[in-house]
Amino acid sequence: MHIDYSKDSLPSKNLSKLDDLFADFLLRSRSQNTRDAYKRDLKHFFNFLRAVGGFRGLREVSQRHIARYRDTMSEVELLSNTTVARRLSSVKRFFDFLMEREICVKNPVQGVSRPKIPLQVKTNDLSNEEVREMMSHIKQHNKNGSHNYSGVLHHTVLTVMFHVLLRKSEVLNLNFEDYTSDNVGTYLHVTSKGGRKEKVYISEHVAGVIDRYLEIFSKRFEFSSLDALFTAGVNVGHIKRLNRNSIDLIFKKYSKLAGITHKVSPHSSRATGIGNMYEHGASLEDQATYARHSDPRMTFQYNKRRKEKLGHISSIVTYELPEEESSIEQPS
Numbered sequence: 459m460h461i462d463y464s465k466d467s468l469p470s471k472n473l474s475k476l477d478d479l480f481a482d483f484l485l486r487s488r489s490q491n492t493r494d495a496y497k498r499d500l501k502h503f504f505n506f507l508r509a510v511g512g513f514r515g516l517r518e519v520s521q522r523h524i525a526r527y528r529d530t531m532s533e534v535e536l537l538s539n540t541t542v543a544r545r546l547s548s549v550k551r552f553f554d555f556l557m558e559r560e561i562c563v564k565n566p567v568q569g570v571s572r573p574k575i576p577l578q579v580k581t582n583d584l585s586n587e588e589v590r591e592m593m594s595h596i597k598q599h600n601k602n603g604s605h606n607y608s609g610v611l612h613h614t615v616l617t618v619m620f621h622v623l624l625r626k627s628e629v630l631n632l633n634f635e636d637y638t639s640d641n642v643g644t645y646l647h648v649t650s651k652g653g654r655k656e657k658v659y660i661s662e663h664v665a666g667v668i669d670r671y672l673e674i675f676s677k678r679f680e681f682s683s684l685d686a687l688f689t690a691g692v693n694v695g696h697i698k699r700l701n702r703n704s705i706d707l708i709f710k711k712y713s714k715l716a717g718i719t720h721k722v723s724p725h726s727s728r729a730t731g732i733g734n735m736y737e738h739g740a741s742l743e744d745q746a747t748y749a750r751h752s753d754p755r756m757t758f759q760y761n762k763r764r765k766e767k768l769g770h771i772s773s774i775v776t777y778e779l780p781e782e783e784s785s786i787e788q789p790s
Contacts, residue, residue: 484496503548516561521568539575549567550565581725583729591718593616595712610671611675612708617663618646621663622660623727623750626706626725628648628650629705633683635684643659645659706723709722729762732749
């Protein structure tokens, strides 16, 4: 599909081809996962436009085309409602970007109905006992009594994930300078979704674990402010950052050693932490705030342990008199 970016077609003289514009759009997201998802979704949309044909520019895409794209995905490709809704959302964000750049004057996705997706979280959690069992299998010392650096690193990473409820990408993106404190307490300066930085305050226990990790690892590495907080070693004089596979392997290794047979992943640490807060009396609002969910309904879905309370709650509903009241003789 040829898209015309000539002076007569678009107001910008600098955007000579779709690739440049697309690259600019992707740069808005700091998350590689998000960028990859946009690439896949928009490639699918552009292939649809190419098949339809007759387009001279993105300005010519209308609500009618978007509705046809939706119906093609649902009725011809038989894609799930979740996939259809996600791809339409990606297209909408792209056209929002085009409007900001004054390339399009309207967003054709606006006003086109999209499949309604029930809010649900499929991530499994772990019990408190399973977490303790995982942690117990981490060997932080070698047989000669020296520190096992891998074990110390794994123990620290899992402690942060289970106690601070960080996403995998948030753990990986932490720098040495992101571990700091203010007059409120010790916190991690976390780069969350959308690239925004947030202070996530941590407990004395977690701070102690990180302090011990840094004390041990500082004997091998000299950390500077922008170095990765959690390191996989040194590469050409610079401290290497852990990669996504490293987190997956750490979680997989210790869940297997703990004998956990149900499906879990690094993201399970968030569901586990939310359930733990729930059991310790934290309100839904407090759970959502600490998990950094903008919508408490999402936090509610993450909490798998609330289902275990339903049996107890069901027994509370009763219209029978308490025994001591029912035994009192009623006046004649």
